[in-house]
Amino acid sequence: MENVLMLFGGFQTVFAFDNLAACLLGAVLGLIVGAMPGIGSLAGCALLLPLTYKFSPTTAIIMLGALYYSNMYGGAFSAILLNIPGDSPAVMTSVDGYPMATKRGRPGQALFVSNISSCIGGFIGILILTFTGPALAKVGLLFGPAEMTSLLLMAMTSVGWLMGENPIRGVISTLLGIILATIGMDTLSGSPRFNFGSLYLMGGIPFIPFVIGSVGFAQIIKIMASRGSLSSQLVVNKLTIRGSLPSLSDLKRLLPPALRSGVLGTFVGVLPGAGATTAAFLGYAAQRAFKSKDPLGSGAVEGIAACESANNAAAAGAFAPLLALGIPGSGTGAVLLGGLIMWGLTPGPLLFSKSPDFAWGLIASLYLANLVALAISAGIIPFLVKILSVPVKLMIPLITVVCFVGSYSSSNSMYGVCIMLASGVLGYILDRNKYPIAPMLLAFVLAPMLESNMRKAFIISGGSVDIFFSRPISLAFLFIMMALILFPVIKAIIRALRK
Amino acid sequence: MKKYALILALCALLGGPLFAGGQQGSSGAETGKPWEPSRNVDWIVTSSAGGGSDIFTRVISDIMVKEGFSKATIMVTNKTDGGGEVGRAQVANTSSALADHTLLTFNSGDLMPMVKNTPNRIAMFKPIGVLAVDKQLIFINKTSAYKTFQAVIDAVKGGKKVVMGGSKGDDIATYNLLLSEMKWTETQLPYITYDSTNDALTAILGNHVDIVISKPAASAGYVEAGDLLPILALSTERYTGNLSGAPILSELGYKNVEIPVWRGVVGPAAMSAQAQAYWSDILKKVSETQTWKKDYLEKFKLMSDYKTFEEATAYMTKYQADYMAANGIK
Amino acid sequence: MRAYLKPGTIIPFCSGALSVFWIVYGLTRHGFWDSSKGPLPGFVPVLMAALLFVVSVLGFIGSLKVKTTPDRLENWTILLAAGITFALVFLIGMIAALLVFVFVWLKFYEKTGWKNTGLILLISFGIAWGVFVLWLGVPFPRGIIIDAIAGM
Numbered sequence: 001m002e003n004v005l006m007l008f009g010g011f012q013t014v015f016a017f018d019n020l021a022a023c024l025l026g027a028v029l030g031l032i033v034g035a036m037p038g039i040g041s042l043a044g045c046a047l048l049l050p051l052t053y054k055f056s057p058t059t060a061i062i063m064l065g066a067l068y069y070s071n072m073y074g075g076a077f078s079a080i081l082l083n084i085p086g087d088s089p090a091v092m093t094s095v096d097g098y099p100m101a102t103k104r105g106r107p108g109q110a111l112f113v114s115n116i117s118s119c120i121g122g123f124i125g126i127l128i129l130t131f132t133g134p135a136l137a138k139v140g141l142l143f144g145p146a147e148m149t150s151l152l153l154m155a156m157t158s159v160g161w162l163m164g165e166n167p168i169r170g171v172i173s174t175l176l177g178i179i180l181a182t183i184g185m186d187t188l189s190g191s192p193r194f195n196f197g198s199l200y201l202m203g204g205i206p207f208i209p210f211v212i213g214s215v216g217f218a219q220i221i222k223i224m225a226s227r228g229s230l231s232s233q234l235v236v237n238k239l240t241i242r243g244s245l246p247s248l249s250d251l252k253r254l255l256p257p258a259l260r261s262g263v264l265g266t267f268v269g270v271l272p273g274a275g276a277t278t279a280a281f282l283g284y285a286a287q288r289a290f291k292s293k294d295p296l297g298s299g300a301v302e303g304i305a306a307c308e309s310a311n312n313a314a315a316a317g318a319f320a321p322l323l324a325l326g327i328p329g330s331g332t333g334a335v336l337l338g339g340l341i342m343w344g345l346t347p348g349p350l351l352f353s354k355s356p357d358f359a360w361g362l363i364a365s366l367y368l369a370n371l372v373a374l375a376i377s378a379g380i381i382p383f384l385v386k387i388l389s390v391p392v393k394l395m396i397p398l399i400t401v402v403c404f405v406g407s408y409s410s411s412n413s414m415y416g417v418c419i420m421l422a423s424g425v426l427g428y429i430l431d432r433n434k435y436p437i438a439p440m441l442l443a444f445v446l447a448p449m450l451e452s453n454m455r456k457a458f459i460i461s462g463g464s465v466d467i468f469f470s471r472p473i474s475l476a477f478l479f480i481m482m483a484l485i486l487f488p489v490i491k492a493i494i495r496a497l498r499k
Numbered sequence: 500m501k502k503y504a505l506i507l508a509l510c511a512l513l514g515g516p517l518f519a520g521g522q523q524g525s526s527g528a529e530t531g532k533p534w535e536p537s538r539n540v541d542w543i544v545t546s547s548a549g550g551g552s553d554i555f556t557r558v559i560s561d562i563m564v565k566e567g568f569s570k571a572t573i574m575v576t577n578k579t580d581g582g583g584e585v586g587r588a589q590v591a592n593t594s595s596a597l598a599d600h601t602l603l604t605f606n607s608g609d610l611m612p613m614v615k616n617t618p619n620r621i622a623m624f625k626p627i628g629v630l631a632v633d634k635q636l637i638f639i640n641k642t643s644a645y646k647t648f649q650a651v652i653d654a655v656k657g658g659k660k661v662v663m664g665g666s667k668g669d670d671i672a673t674y675n676l677l678l679s680e681m682k683w684t685e686t687q688l689p690y691i692t693y694d695s696t697n698d699a700l701t702a703i704l705g706n707h708v709d710i711v712i713s714k715p716a717a718s719a720g721y722v723e724a725g726d727l728l729p730i731l732a733l734s735t736e737r738y739t740g741n742l743s744g745a746p747i748l749s750e751l752g753y754k755n756v757e758i759p760v761w762r763g764v765v766g767p768a769a770m771s772a773q774a775q776a777y778w779s780d781i782l783k784k785v786s787e788t789q790t791w792k793k794d795y796l797e798k799f800k801l802m803s804d805y806k807t808f809e810e811a812t813a814y815m816t817k818y819q820a821d822y823m824a825a826n827g828i829k
Numbered sequence: 830m831r832a833y834l835k836p837g838t839i840i841p842f843c844s845g846a847l848s849v850f851w852i853v854y855g856l857t858r859h860g861f862w863d864s865s866k867g868p869l870p871g872f873v874p875v876l877m878a879a880l881l882f883v884v885s886v887l888g889f890i891g892s893l894k895v896k897t898t899p900d901r902l903e904n905w906t907i908l909l910a911a912g913i914t915f916a917l918v919f920l921i922g923m924i925a926a927l928l929v930f931v932f933v934w935l936k937f938y939e940k941t942g943w944k945n946t947g948l949i950l951l952i953s954f955g956i957a958w959g960v961f962v963l964w965l966g967v968p969f970p971r972g973i974i975i976d977a978i979a980g981m
Contacts, residue, residue: 036960046548144707145691168888172844175881179851182874185582186859188692189870190667192616193859194851199588202616203581221908225901272701326720327701331547334697338554341716341798348720393939394949397931400911401953404927409967411579414918421911428904433840433892451873458867459689460662460707576968597976 007130010360013058014368022059023365026066027372033067034074034086037212037406042331044071049339057343058358062365064339065319068332069122069366070373072276072312076114077377080304081107081387082399084216084406089276089311091211091441092284096296096303104299107385108244112378113301114308116251117258119374121309124262125269125316126366133363134352136317137324140270145456146467148271150477152450155278156443157481158285169435177443180205188455200415205423207444209407213420214437217403218427220396227392244382254305257287265310269317272327276311276318278449281442283310316366323359325349534599534773536571542602543576543590545583545609551799553577555762556604558795559630559785566788568781571600583609584617591623593767599774602627605765607758607818608668614819614828621819625770626811628782629763631801633714635673636738636745637663637731638722640703643710648731649751651710655687664691664699664708669760673712673733675825677756680748703727714760715742716800733757761804761818763811779808837892845885851878910934922972924957 013019033044045064052060075090080097093114101107128136143151183194184204195201246254261283268279287296287306294300321327326347328334340347345355352359387395407420427437461467468474542560546552553575560573578586590603605624613619637648645651651661665674674690681688691708693699696717703711704726711727715738721727722741729745732738735755737747749755764782766775785791786805796803806814823829852875855861859871910930917926931953935941941949961967 032960033965036956042547046553049548141701141705144702144705166891168884168891171884172841172881172888175848175877175884176844178877179847179874179881182851182877186870187667187694190612190615190671190692191870193870194854194874199581199584199617201581202584203579206580217911221904224904224907272698272705321701325701325704326697327704328697334550334695335548337697338550342554342794344798346720346723349724349726350720394935394941394945396907397934398949398953400907400914401927401931401957404911404914405923405957405961405967405969408923408969409961409965412576412968413578413580413585414915414970415580415585417915417918421908421915424911425908429840433837435840447873447877455868455872456691459691461867462660462686462689463864463867574968 003131003133006356006360007364009356010362010364011367013357013361014062014364018056018059019062019361019365020368022055022063023066023368024372026063027070027369027376030067030070031074031077031373031376034071035077036074037078037084037086037208037216037402042335044068045332045335045339049335049342052339052343057340057345057355058361060339060343061336061358061362064336065362065365066369066372068336069312069315069369070376072122072308072315073115073118073373073377076118076304076308077111077384080110080114081384082216082395082402083219084399084402085211088207088211088445089280089307089314091215091277091438092280092307092311093304094215095284095307095438096298096300098299099297100299100301100304101385101388106299107388108381109246109250109301110299110304111381111384112244112246113250113254113304115374115377115381116246117254117261117305117309118312119370120255120258121262121265122312122316122366122370124259124309125266125313126363126370128263128266129316129320129366130363133320134324136266136270137321137327140272140321140327141325142473143271144471145453145460146471146474147477148453149450149457150468150474150481151271152446152453154477154481154484155282155285156446156450157484158282158288166434169433170439173430173435173437174439174443177440178447180210180440181444181447182451187452188459205419205444206411206416208410209416209419210423210444211441212403212407213423214427214430214441216399217420217424218431218437220399220403221424221428222431223392224396227396244385250301253293253301257283257290257302257306258309260286260290261306261310262313265313266317268310269314270320272321276314277445279314279317280307280311281446283307312370319362319366322347323351323362326351534771534777536569536600536774536777538571538596538600540569540571540573540600540602541576541597542573542604543578543586544604545578545586547579548577552604552606552609552762555630555795558791559764559782562785562788562790563781565790566784568784582612584613584619587613588617588619590765590767591619594769598767598769599771601767601770602778603765603767604762605815606762607672607760610815610819611668611672611822614822615826621765621815623768624765625768625775625808626815627764627766627775627778627808629761629804629806629811629814630782630786631762631796632804633716633760633762633801634757635670635712635714635733635760636718636729636742637733638703638711638713638718638727639709639730640706641726641728642706643728645709645730646728648746651730652681652751655681655683660687660689661709662689662691663710663712664693664702665712666693666696666699669758670696670699670712672822672825673756673758676758677733679825680754680756700727714800716798719800761814762801763806763815765815775808779811783807838889841885841888841892844881845889848878848881848885851875852882906938910938918970918972920972920974922975923969924954924962925972927953927957 044067052063072089075086076093077086079085079090079094080101083094083098085091085094097110097114100110183201185202186193192202264286265279265283268282284303284307287302292300292302296303318333322333322336328337337347345358403420404417407416410416430437457467542556544553544556556575560575563569563573590601593601639645645654655661671692678688696713699711700713700718702708718727722729729742732745732747734747734757737743738745747755783805786803855871855875860869861871861875863869914926914930917929928950931950935946935949962969
């Protein structure tokens, strides 16, 4: 009950004119930043941080919080309409979002499904944050290297759900992602790996240009040959506002996955170093275990809902360790933490008790930002879908320009553009030969986390594998993993026996 | 020609008051005309926006502009490729007029990986100044089995393995020095490198490592809340305030272990002596402002330690030599 | 020999070769396992590369039967154009290079009318300059020509 009272206090703070304006501005900027490939929430917050030095800390964090949060909405726009994920959590959104927008010709509905799910997921995340904040953060602390290793192993096993009809191609794609991710600095030993003497490769392959290339630019190479005939296919039947609205059955279909992913995503967001990308992926993988009306990957409402809800929930969940313990759950969290110090606050366990106005104002602003982002995007969706009626031959140079500036901006160098072009070729060749791209991208994100946690666990245990079995949380994940592997096998055996 | 006339006019306008100040600082000013930036200044930061180096740089450039120390437009650019090595190499190789207008934020944490993993050395830069230093402490979780550093020493001597966590760069260097002073091996006190101090602090809050090495600013909140306790100051004297409880190594009968963590600024090797003196002087002015002391040093709990370009050159060169000797790099 | 190196087999062939290289390089340069420290930097890469080798062999065998249509050369024109634009960036800077690319591509390759070409040019400029430079402050390269003029 105390939390509710504090929250009301928070709402009073937010409804001051300055803060309300900051929240609105943050939400709008977040949507734009999110929709621009290459500039994710991390860069968005970092670039706008200096702007906020002039504000009071509460106003400043409300603006950045709203920006961070609505960014998750914006990332889905370009993923659904152009098949270019605006930022990394949106990789999963493009898997079902783009087919739904193009093949099924329902771009407006895809965007609405994505935004409504984001709102639901975010709402669940913020609710959990409001009532369990500090306690939730403590649960995150229980996850050490051994627990994270087992969790990620389990997650990697479920990559299998993504592989489509030919598992060998899926496995090759996954392993390629892992191999490419090993290039660069090895944190634990502090020495470079597989960089072949190149200063550039010492920092590894940057993820954002890699995604823009292997998904977005590959797409451009692919549609080059068929651009004459494709333009008719891309023309959407009804580009009116009413034609963009989701039907009642869409809403019915999105609700269960959005609710499940909301809870799951919040939890993943709390874990140290996991973040929204992992959450979106796990949400999507979990959906495989449930029924979807259309097969996942072919433009299913359930697929979009599962990952979009999870990534927004994770964004909210990540605030729990940030506010309660001063621990940033992601790169963006670290920037916000830097901001806290600049504004003269001490982040850490005392923030809630020392600056309640600030902490609760931020939480209250998340509720508001969630609604504001939904309202704004609902207003612009009917206009956004018009992008799809632009002839493909005009879109080709335009998307190429976006790929260039987006990949350059991720690290302010032409190296990013270079990686973008190279991974464009790789992505095109893979796609042409029916190799799935998503497992490669996810393995690229998850494998380094898995490796570093596993090696940390081994340093703690002195090279013994007991550490993974002697800790209950870790053991539980290993059990689930075994079940995931054995379940299809057992099912197949039973089916064979019945015959 | 037009450009030259413009520069001359500018010099005439602004040169007067700066002339006196610039003269003392510049050792090799032959023409007697103090050097002034004649174009936009590129200031490279080799870590991502929002990080420690980035904040350091942006605070300084803000003060420069606000207090009118430099009329040039300063453009801060984050170059993170290759873990920062690409940006550093680019600055090192900048030549001609651009060299006088290129600055690089350079910390002890940048020097170490550069020396370890690349052939680049401090001699490829012109040091401009050092502005702040920081030191480290060792912390335990409040629920830890070891309550003092003496208990850690006894445990290691008794054959127990104590796991230490920390960040990259500076922390590893301090860890290695501590190992050699205590005559321990990496098996007795294994070290886990985290991506950032925050990650290491997360690990100790969850009791996943036994002890952790951290700078005072990052751990301040946890010490205040009583979640973490300082058990050893890696310094030549005790800290004050709520960190005063931590003894230094000499109190336990060992030599003190201290590796200062410094934040500085360098330019390309091709930077002229005049430009070097000019920038060094501006950094001095920045370090004397109230904004710098209040908004930066105090907030991040750093010690002010301004060094001129001559002092900084000697300091960074010696630091590099010490580091190379300690790690067997030739 | 030609029959084996068709588009369908190229991926397992390349990934197999890559994995062999990774195993050798990883084992010789980065180390595999240390008895007290556990896995070394080469551990995960080598293990994964070994796995990749196995699936690549399986994939190669499987792909021999698959028939694929040959590549249309037209697909690669955009890559060629992007490559030229990439080189042009160093000469005349990012924004100018991109605008030249959009103009030449639409006007001479696609033979688009002036109205549409102008519109796309305007939108490209709006995104690249308006959003990325003006608002987000991304320092795009200016190209050696402008750098030379400014650096005089």
